Amino acid sequence: xxxxxxxxxxxxxxxxxxxxxxxxxxxxxxxxxxHTGGELRDAAMYYHSRGKGEAWPWRSxxxxxxxxxxxxxxKAGALMLAEIGRLERKLGRMIAExxxxxxxxxxxxxxxxxxxxxxxxxSIERELDFILAEENT
Numbered sequence: 024x025x026x027x028x029x030x031x032x033x034x035x036x037x038x039x040x041x042x043x044x045x046x047x048x049x050x051x052x053x054x055x056x057x058h059t060g061g062e063l064r065d066a067a068m069y070y071h072s073r074g075k076g077e078a079w080p081w082r083s084x085x086x087x088x089x090x091x092x093x094x095x096x097x098k099a100g101a102l103m104l105a106e107i108g109r110l111e112r113k114l115g116r117m118i119a120e121x122x123x124x125x126x127x128x129x130x131x132x133x134x135x136x137x138x139x140x141x142x143x144x145x146s147i148e149r150e151l152d153f154i155l156a157e158e159n160t
Contacts, residue, residue, distance in 0.1 A: 030159050033151030036093070037100035044101055055109045063109060064140065067102035070095045071147060093158060096151040103144040110137050 031039075044050040055063060065080035070088070073095050079085035089095050114133040121128045 030155055033096070033100065033148045033155060036097045036151065036155075037104065037148060040097045040101035041104050044105070050105065052105075052108055052112065055105045056112060058109065061106075063102050063106035067099040067106065067143075067147070069099075070102065071099035091158075093151060093154045096147055096154060100144060100147045100151060103140060103147060107137060107140050107144060110140065 045052075060080075062080035065078065066086065069077040069079050070086060071077075073092070074085065074088045086098070110133060114130055114137065117133070118128050118130060
């Protein structure tokens with residue numbers, strides 16, 4: 024690696040993976056919105072744990088665990104971003120529906136869940152940055 028090239032950060036790798044999932048695999052926000060049972064979170068945890076102790080959430084063949092830990096953490100982070108986006112869209116729809124119907128808006132449950140998942144994402148991103156630093160020394 025030359026001095027002009029910088030190692031990408033965990034956030035950059037995760038965002039690139041999420042874009043790949045959307046553009047190449049077709050896992051768009053609309054597609055993600057169909058996974059209402061925590062499958063995206065479960066898949067993220069599967070990759071994060073490298074398949075140890077976490078079940079693959081779908082009937083399909085489990086996701087391939089890579090020997091390179093940074094690849095697994097990148098996929099985990101991208102799936103957590105997808106789940107956070109799904110929950111934020113759901114919360115927005117619920118608030119709009121309550122307002123349209125004149126019902127009280129009580130978003131605390133979903134806001135707390137989103138905050139919990141954002142903290143988990145932040146942890147994955149920090150771990151990925153640490154792994155990248157280790158791989159590049």
